Amino acid sequence: MQLVKDKEIVNDTWRYVPDDGDFGDGDITVSLARWKSDQQSLLNHKGKVGLRLLPSDGVDGIVDDLENIQLIELEFPDFADGRLFSHAWLLRSRYNFRNEIRAIGHYIPDQVFYLSRVGVNAFLPAKSSDIPFVLTNLNDFTVKYQNSVN
């Protein structure tokens, strides 16, 4: 599968492991619950480890873990759930998370400009046919009124 990362189309090298699934090899992401319950084995995992966060998960509970996390996926259950915008902002501005933050799930390409401003740098759209829209819409505005991450 392809996604947009730092304004380029790239191949996805990550795999999400469901809560009852085996880690296997390679770069994997897991839910917050799995991260909390299997942290030791995840730290020993050969390959990178990422976290998939829902709006209700929040980010305050993972602040101390961030140095061991290579990717955070923010999963939109619904495009109107704006909490993830604050989560991205907190991760970048307050907790200095420097690795990839990726928007996944049911957001719309019309939101990517705002998402990039709050610190999301990778976009896996729900439909792969939306990739061109993501690329275009990242440039919706050349001006801004407020400080944010970008």
Next chain:
Amino acid sequence: MYQYTETDQTLVDERVAQFKRQTEQYLKGELTEDQFRALRLRNGLYVQTHAPLLRVAGPYGLLNSKQVRKLAYIARHYDKNYCHFTTRQNIQFNWPKLELVPEILAELASVQMHAIQTSGNCMRNTTTDHLAGVCVDEVEDPRPYCEIIRQWTTLHPEFDYLPRKFKIAVSGALHDRAATQFHDIGLHLVENDAGEIGFRVLVGGGLGRTPIIGQVIKPFLEKKHLLSYLEAILRIYNLFGRRDNKYKARIKILVKESGLDHFSDRVEKEWLLLRDANELSAERIAAMKLEFTPPAYERDTANDTSFEEHKATNKAFATWVDHNTAIHKVPGYKAVFLSLKAPDSPPGDMTDTQLDAVADLSDQYSFGEVRVTHRQNLVLADIKQADLFALWQHLDALKLATPNIGTATDMICCPGLDFCSLANAGSIGIAKEINEALDDMDYIHDIGDIKINMSGCMNGCAHQSVGHIGILGVDKKGAEWYQITLGGSSENEAAIGERLGPSVAKDQITKAIVDILDVYIKNRLEDESFLDMVNRVGITPFKEQVYATS
């Protein structure tokens, strides 16, 4: 008045281009109903009973003559020759064609206007006192701060998908004319003991289904912390506001359910982390103040004698001056209200011809500036007393001089069943009926100050819960009924009206209102206003009269 910089202009132009693309994608089926809905709402576009409705932002109620002419042009070319002024100082068009809305937005952008964030679950148009900068009870002119807030709220990347809509109002005067106690955030410019001016911050007020009076969360906030404090409140609301039930999603419910103490602890903690890195500089404030410097008032205007002469000889003029003008901080000037409540036209509506004429009058008499009030009238804020007579004659010819500002026929009224798909009952028709029943101006002036607000359903667009008399349309087995409340107020003595009793049928509502006014006339003390009397005697005498006869 604030003029767009290149950045401002680029931003609205790019927004128009973005919405044009979104509309095209929707029409091609590339955006779903739900997706396009969220996007169009953030551009002021509702779709309801008969046609889309486009709500245009009147930035803190301030318009210049060029903008007013543009509104006239849009009314003429894209609508049915009229527009509607709302209680949040905005402008609505009732009949635009969806596919032409991007074009209308481009027209607006050409005169430094937009419809950004005038609906949807985002930060809305900031409102203020319609007498800002000219009233005599002002601590400081609120408009520079309104513009700073306008910019901060516009396209804020983090807070565009809030649990629910979010409204901010700012007042700089001792008397609150901006209903700040009924906003998600209310800001009052106040002076502290050390003589410094800052903001008293209120949070969690609102009207709608659950009217709640805002509570003070910060008695004194230094100006330099304005934006960091707003950011802290918005972040806490965005993270913790309820998203499971849209009727419980406003910040007022979050504040109520978590308790003010707990809520303000959270905000305070968040704020302390932001505060020092996000100060509003004294230079930025000073520069913004320069955008709102007073116009070039003439000096000797108070020496004019013609004004008093006209008043002495023309009773109609004198009555109009009494009711439709307000005292101005510069001697010899007055602020003039244009009544959009003529008996035979829907409250708040204006035709293209009237708009064009008002634009001309503002150029001729009032430094080319027009303001929208939150009771759906207009203000020309800087009129020389020597010009009042001529202006009155023009306004009278335009049917904009009904001397009823602040009286029983200066009603706030929502579109109701005539235009709104959510309505339980009509409101424009009832307003007309009440107007006809109260067709004696002397009687209306004898009743004096009274605010009658009427909404067609409990969303409360016309603020019925804070009307001195509130009228709310309810549905009873498919028939239109009306519930009456008494004693509400959105001003300093903020209060939510008390229910009079069971709702009354459509053919009884006008009579009930007339009865209520009669009880007041018969029982008031000398100089006692309607609201004061309700507060003194309670609702019982009114109740007895209304239900005895119906």
